[in-house]
Amino acid sequence: MIxxxxxxxxxxxxxxxxxxxxxxREKPIVYCHPQSLQQWWARRPxxxxxxxxxxxxxxxxxDRNCPEDFKLSARELLPxxxxxxxxxxxxxxxxxxxxxxxxxxxxxxxxxxxLEVARGLVKAANGEESPMVVDPFAxxxxxxxxxxxxxxxxxxxxLNPVATLILKVLxxxxxxxxxxxxxxxxxxxxxxxxxxxxxxxxxxxxDPDGSRPLAYLWARTVTCETPGCGAEIPLLRSFWLSxxxxxxxxxxxxxxxxxxxxxxxxxxxxxxxxxADVLDGTVTRGNxxxxxxxxxxxxxxxxxxxxxxxxxxxDARLLAVVTLNENTKGRHYRPPTAQDHEAVKxxxxxxxxxxxxxLDNGLSLIxxxxxxxxxxxxxxxxxxxxxxxxxxxxDLFTARQKVVLATITKKxxxxxxxxxxxxxxxxxxxxxxxxxxxxxxxDTGGExxxxxxxxxxxxxxxxxxxxxxxSDATGSYKNIIKQILGVVTSSENLQLRAGQASMAxxxxxxxxxxxxxxxxxxxxxxxxVPYANLSDFFYVWLRRALPHSPLFKGMLTPxxxxxxxxxxxxxxxxxxxxxxxxxxxxxxxxxGRRILTDDGIGCVVFAHKTxxxxxxxxxxxxxxxxxxxxxxxxxxxxxxxxxxxESAALSASIHLVCRPRPVDAxxxxxxxxxxxxxxxxxxxxxxxxxxxxxxxxxVFACIGPALEVYSRYVKVVDANDREIPLGGDPLATEPYxxxxxxxxxxxxxRTALEQILGTAEAKARNGAAGVLxxxxxxxxxxxxxxxxxxxxxxxxxxxxxDEEESYEELETxxxxxxxxxxxxxxxxxxxxxxxxxxxxxxxxxxxxxxxKKGVVRLLSVKERxxxxxxxxxxxxxxxxxxxxxxxxIQTFLFPEEESAxxxxxxxxxxxGKTTSNIVERTPVTTLDRVHAAMLLQASGQAGALKxxxxxxxxxxxxxxxxxxxxxxxxxxxxxxKRLLDAMLLGVPRR
Numbered sequence: 001m002i003x004x005x006x007x008x009x010x011x012x013x014x015x016x017x018x019x020x021x022x023x024x025r026e027k028p029i030v031y032c033h034p035q036s037l038q039q040w041w042a043r044r045p046x047x048x049x050x051x052x053x054x055x056x057x058x059x060x061x062x063d064r065n066c067p068e069d070f071k072l073s074a075r076e077l078l079p080x081x082x083x084x085x086x087x088x089x090x091x092x093x094x095x096x097x098x099x100x101x102x103x104x105x106x107x108x109x110x111x112x113x114x115l116e117v118a119r120g121l122v123k124a125a126n127g128e129e130s131p132m133v134v135d136p137f138a139x140x141x142x143x144x145x146x147x148x149x150x151x152x153x154x155x156x157x158x159l160n161p162v163a164t165l166i167l168k169v170l171x172x173x174x175x176x177x178x179x180x181x182x183x184x185x186x187x188x189x190x191x192x193x194x195x196x197x198x199x200x201x202x203x204x205x206x207d208p209d210g211s212r213p214l215a216y217l218w219a220r221t222v223t224c225e226t227p228g229c230g231a232e233i234p235l236l237r238s239f240w241l242s243x244x245x246x247x248x249x250x251x252x253x254x255x256x257x258x259x260x261x262x263x264x265x266x267x268x269x270x271x272x273x274x275x276a277d278v279l280d281g282t283v284t285r286g287n288x289x290x291x292x293x294x295x296x297x298x299x300x301x302x303x304x305x306x307x308x309x310x311x312x313x314x315d316a317r318l319l320a321v322v323t324l325n326e327n328t329k330g331r332h333y334r335p336p337t338a339q340d341h342e343a344v345k346x347x348x349x350x351x352x353x354x355x356x357x358x359l360d361n362g363l364s365l366i367x368x369x370x371x372x373x374x375x376x377x378x379x380x381x382x383x384x385x386x387x388x389x390x391x392x393x394x395d396l397f398t399a400r401q402k403v404v405l406a407t408i409t410k411k412x413x414x415x416x417x418x419x420x421x422x423x424x425x426x427x428x429x430x431x432x433x434x435x436x437x438x439x440x441x442x443d444t445g446g447e448x449x450x451x452x453x454x455x456x457x458x459x460x461x462x463x464x465x466x467x468x469x470x471s472d473a474t475g476s477y478k479n480i481i482k483q484i485l486g487v488v489t490s491s492e493n494l495q496l497r498a499g500q501a502s503m504a505x506x507x508x509x510x511x512x513x514x515x516x517x518x519x520x521x522x523x524x525x526x527x528x529v530p531y532a533n534l535s536d537f538f539y540v541w542l543r544r545a546l547p548h549s550p551l552f553k554g555m556l557t558p559x560x561x562x563x564x565x566x567x568x569x570x571x572x573x574x575x576x577x578x579x580x581x582x583x584x585x586x587x588x589x590x591x592g593r594r595i596l597t598d599d600g601i602g603c604v605v606f607a608h609k610t611x612x613x614x615x616x617x618x619x620x621x622x623x624x625x626x627x628x629x630x631x632x633x634x635x636x637x638x639x640x641x642x643x644x645x646e647s648a649a650l651s652a653s654i655h656l657v658c659r660p661r662p663v664d665a666x667x668x669x670x671x672x673x674x675x676x677x678x679x680x681x682x683x684x685x686x687x688x689x690x691x692x693x694x695x696x697x698x699v700f701a702c703i704g705p706a707l708e709v710y711s712r713y714v715k716v717v718d719a720n721d722r723e724i725p726l727g728g729d730p731l732a733t734e735p736y737x738x739x740x741x742x743x744x745x746x747x748x749x750r751t752a753l754e755q756i757l758g759t760a761e762a763k764a765r766n767g768a769a770g771v772l773x774x775x776x777x778x779x780x781x782x783x784x785x786x787x788x789x790x791x792x793x794x795x796x797x798x799x800x801x802d803e804e805e806s807y808e809e810l811e812t813x814x815x816x817x818x819x820x821x822x823x824x825x826x827x828x829x830x831x832x833x834x835x836x837x838x839x840x841x842x843x844x845x846x847x848x849x850x851x852k853k854g855v856v857r858l859l860s861v862k863e864r865x866x867x868x869x870x871x872x873x874x875x876x877x878x879x880x881x882x883x884x885x886x887x888x889i890q891t892f893l894f895p896e897e898e899s900a901x902x903x904x905x906x907x908x909x910x911x912g913k914t915t916s917n918i919v920e921r922t923p924v925t926t927l928d929r930v931h932a933a934m935l936l937q938a939s940g941q942a943g944a945l946k947x948x949x950x951x952x953x954x955x956x957x958x959x960x961x962x963x964x965x966x967x968x969x970x971x972x973x974x975x976x977k978r979l980l981d982a983m984l985l986g987v988p989r990r
Contacts, residue, residue: 001127004599006065009096010055010657011630016691018101020635020652022047026106027636032490033106036483038166038427039434039538040140041456041529044522044605044653047104048634049146052655053133054100054118056518056601057150058125061092073124077117096121109149110493119151131517134595136506136588139163139531141170143520148175148496152518155511157504159561161551162430162535162542165423167501170491173420175499178492182485184418188425189481192411196477197470199407203347203400204468205339211323214331214471215449216340217241217442218398219319219463220312222297222305224290230262231255231292234317235302235462236281241269241320241333243444249333250278251319255292263292267319269333283462307389311460313398313438314348319463322447324471331447347400354406355394359413361547365406367393367540369555372458372533373568382457382530385439393540396458401436404469405429405541408477412545424488426545428480430538435475438464448474452537456529503551505561507587511595519592522605522653526581526613527565532557563588565616578616585620593625593660600660602626606700607636607653611828614703615727615741621658622726627665627711630657631704633688633697652697656704661711668713670724670735674743680705681747685755695787696829699748706744716740730835746836752784753777753837756965773925774839775848776962781833782849782858783969786823822850822857830856848927861934861976868932874939926958930966933959934979942986949987960987 002008023045030036035043059066061074066089074092075085081102082095099117108114122131133147138156140163147154148171156167174181206212219234241249250272256264272278282289286299306312318336325332357365371393374383390396397405412425434451439458441450442465449467452458469477504510506523524531536556543552559569563584566576574580592602606617621628633652684705688698710716716724718735728739735743757772757780830849834841841851847867850857865874929952936945952959963980970977 002059002067002070002125002599003065006067007060007063008056008601008657009058009060009093009100010052010603010632010655012060012062013093013097014055014630014632015051015097015101015104016632016634016688016693019048019051019104020633022051022101022104022106023634023636029106030483032486034141034145034170034487034491037170037487038140038162038430039451039453040163040166041453041531041534042522042525042607043140044142045636046109046142046146047106048605048636048653048655049142049520050109050149051100051104052603052632052634053143053146053150053152053518053520054103054121056520056603056657057122057131057152058096061089061096067125070124074121077120077124080113081117110490115149115494118149122151126517132515133518133520134509134511134516134592135521136504136509136519136592137521137523138167138501139522141167141501143522144171144499144501147518147520148499149494151497153497154499155502155516156499157502157506157509159503159505160531160535160557161503161554162538162557163531164501164503164551165426165542165546165549169420169423169427170487171499171501173423174488174491175496177418177420178488180418181420181424182488182492184421185424185481185485185488188415188417188421189428192408192415192425193470193477193481195411196404196408200404200469203343203350203403204470205343207323207334209325210327211325211332212471213321213340213468214324214473215322215442215468216318216336216466217320217322217463218313218316218438218466220306220316222288222302222312224293224295225297225301226290226293226295229290229293229295231265231290232317233282233288233290233297234265234319235283235288236319237283237441237463238281238444239278240444241322241442242331242447244447247330247447248272252277252279253291257292265291267335269320269335286460303387307387309389310395311385311388311390311438313395313464316398316438316464318344322442324473344400347398347403351399351402351406354403357406357410359410359544359547363544363547365410365544366402367544369393369536369540371395372530372536382455383533384460385458388460393537396437396439396537397433398438398466401438401466404436405433406544408432408469409541409544413547422546424484426542427484428477429545430541431480432469432475432477433538433541435467436469438466440465440467451475453534456534458534458537506563507561507584507591509591509595513594514597516595517597517600519596519600519602521592521603523585523588523617524562524564524581525607526578526616528613530564530566532559532562532564578612582616582619585617586623589620589624589626596660598660602658604656604658605653606656611741611745611832614700618703618707618741619726621656622707622711625661626658627661628656628658628704628707630708631655631701632657633693633701635697652693652701654700654704656707658711661714665712665714668710668716670716670718673709673713673716673724674735676709677706677744678747680709681744682751685748685751695785699745699785699829702748703741703744706740706747710740730832742832742836745832749781749833749837752781756780756784756969758961758965772958772962773927775844775925776927777837778834778839778841778844779848779858779927780962780965780969781837781839782823782825782830782856783966785825785829785833786971787969822860822863824855824857827851827854827856861931861979862938864931865935868928868935874935874941926962929959930963930980933963933983934976937979937983945983946986949983953988960984963987 026045026047078095082098085095103114130153133152133154135143135156138158144154144156219236222233224231239251251267253265253267288297288302320333323332354365372383409429437452439452439461539557560571565581569576632655635652681702722736724735725739727741730742732738845851967980
């Protein structure tokens with residue numbers, strides 16, 4: 001057994017870069033991967049869980065308390081995979097880390113030798129009795145599954161019935177019955193398919209030439225309310241059908257006008273020669289543009305028309321049909337026919353019949369449970385369907401989709417088979433619902449069906465694709481069965497012992513005191529993911545497919561005890577606000593502390609991108625008696641994902657390693673804690689830089705080591721015995737009012753500035769963060785925070801069934817080309833950096849940043865052209881630049897100003913009692929001059945640019961220093977970096 005005093009491997013070092021790469025590579029893997037069993041949100045990559053568990057369960061050979069028996073066993077086991085080992089303990093640790101890194105690769109996760117070595121190491125470290133790993137927020141089961149893989153016992157629980165079903169199948173049914181599950185599942189799935197396909201064939205007729213339908217492409221419609229028009233407006237995001245280079249297809253329209261009648265819009269399919277031949281869509285941010293009169297119908301009126309039509313899916317307009325023909329290659333697109341419309345009418349009649357049919361437990365075959373209310377400032381903002389009249393779950397589906405899902409669900413519910421088979425087939429039903437829904441778009445790039453949960457939300461989708469369930473395409477019955485069978489058969493080869501899964505509240509664990517050795521969990525992220533409301537989408541179908549399961553007795557998933565911040569939901573005469581989240585999370589962490597052995601260890605995964613989310617989580621951990629002992633950022637997200645582009649979305653999940661705080665921990669002195677924290681953060685930033693951890697990932701990864709110092713004490717007090725809280729008022733001057741987290745952000749920000757602007761000497765001289773002006777420091781910090789931890793994209797394969805955001809939708813998406821350029825940070829993150837460094841965000845709003853709806857956007861250089869140069873043409877200003885001596889250049893840089901030190905920058909407009917606005921005057925800054933030079937470079941004004949650069953070099957070295965720093969900070973392929981690099985080539989060397 002590992003002595004309590006011995007450090008674990010993960011508390012000393014961790015192969016961050018290799019594990020991050022393997023975690024990101026794993027994301028698009030579908031076949032044989034457990035994520036194919038059933039959709040779950042924010043699922044942890046198995047690679048990260050596997051490597052972390054090895055690091056948490058193995059001792060550090062370099063620790064003087066590490067058992068010699070473990071070292072001997074490790075030296076016997078490791079050479080099978082990592083070669084010979086040097087004589088020192090450091091050599092052994094290096095090989096253990098290398099093994100953990102290689103084992104995190106999906107390709108090695110089932111390799112017999114890797115499994116043998118991993119299980120042997122765990123046994124050598126923990127004795128004959130297998131360590132118990134507990135995850136109280138188990139969700140999709142990544143952590144407990146990896147615990148089983150390395151030979152541990154595991155107890156996985158979740159409050160959510162859908163998650164619990166996933167856990168029971170993955171951790172109990174498949175390990176116990178794996179040998180017979182695959183064949184029995186094949187047989188049962190085939191029987192259901194034959195019967196269902198026979199009943200449903202009439203709703204998907206084939207074409208006269210034998211072509212089979214693959215998908216039907218629809219658009220919801222509204223009526224133009226302009227007097228004298230009244231035309232039908234099809235709500236289209238885009239007129240494109242296929243953007244494949246070899247098969248470009250799109251819609252074009254013509255307007256039919258007949259005297260005395262409402263104008264009509266007809267569509268035809270054509271092959272565009274150029275992209276410009278295809279019109280933009282008719283809907284932008286919910287506002288609909290009439291094709292007949294060009295009048296825009298406001299989003300409020302669009303919603304008003306769709307509400308009484310329950311969202312408008314069943315009276316939508318069929319635009320095109322995608323077909324497949326065995327004799328020709330690829331997808332084909334044709335206009336709808338009378339046969340297509342007749343099949344829809346039949347399905348609508350059948351849906352009415354099925355709505356009146358009941359299952360054995362009294363449930364209607366078609367879900368009539370209510371959809372989430374949506375709205376509010378918390379997790380409820382993820383739901384907008386009720387705004388459009390979709391008040392029950394059945395409203396999300398077309399009549400034909402309801403018929404398909406109800407028919408298959410009914411057959412599964414009446415199935416009597418071996419253990420696990422009905423549960424696996426119930427996942428087929430729920431996964432089909434994710435594909436056969438009116439919230440599914442058509443992927444014009446991949447020519448395939450999307451699925452509902454491209455995001456962790458239920459937004460409106462205006463034009464949608466209705467797939468055919470028994471085709472061979474992505475998301476079909478056949479495709480889903482193949483994926484689920486892959487999970488079953490691949491798990492058989494692992495020879496796993498069965499784990500334990502239970503539906504339980506994390507605040508009230510059924511386990512006794514001191515029963516687990518590793519408490520490892522990925523808890524809810526504040527208001528990030530509304531798991532219960534999202535999973536109701538699947539729950540309503542699963543409770544019909546499994547009418548006798550004790551997991552699905554309630555109308556919907558339990559909400560009251562769910563630990564999220566969602567102020568739409570009431571609990572105990574209150575709401576689920578931040579206080580509720582912190583209070584419940586503290587209870588959960590206290591339960592974890594209770595069930596952990598005295599020599600046990602914990603690990604908490606967190607990836608929230610707001611400081612409030614972090615403060616809420618950390619408050620819960622510390623109040624429950626945990627102390628942080630290590631912190632590692634593991635990249636888990638692909639850099640190409642939609643929400644990561646030009647924003648500070650975390651690509652890494654921070655793994656906080658923790659242990660129970662000793663009862664005699666005592667009180668810490670603020671002065672000593674602060675000094676040690678500064679040193680730790682600086683050293684940690686250097687360490688992470690070696691692993692190429694950057695930006696927001698690095699910021700939040702620094703919270704861990706900073707808290708190692710703070711959390712080792714029961715409390716920290718200043719010289720006047722005033723307690724320093726974790727959080728507080730960042731604007732306050734006294735530590736007991738500001739709180740510890742504000743100081744962490746200040747140290748991280750100041751250290752970053754010293755690194756990127758070279759301000760260490762200036763800081764030592766005058767106590768400031770740097771000699772450059774506020775706007776330069778703000779821009780540098782902004783861009784530094786946005787830098788992402790690099791992942792080699794060439795080593796990441798894309799899946800044919802990718803579940804990331806794959807198409808631009810949605811209710812609130814602006815049309816392409818109208819998005820504002822620049823880079824964005826959440827206001828709270830920008831404020832936390834700026835305030836401690838004396839940067840006033842308000843002062844720079846309207847000049848270098850824009851602040852709207854809680855998001856701060858860095859204005860693009862092009863947006864500043866009018867600010868810097870006024871309305872005069874750049875060529876005219878440039879010619880005057882070239883005609884003057886270098887010392888006179890500044891006079892003409894901002895021509896409307898009397899002083900050479902004051903540019904023509906509109907800045908903030910101050911309102912008062914006068915009838916005219918007063919423009920605030922702010923001196924020219926180094927950043928202004930760099931931006932001016934970039935604009936001259938962009939417009940090809942070489943002479944003026946040369947004169948400006950020479951003038952700046954005579955002034956000081958700040959211009960070139962800032963330009964070089966910004967060049968290193970802007971994204972590699974950005975227009976700003978291109979301009980800066982080209983400009984710097986013209987700087988004379990001195």
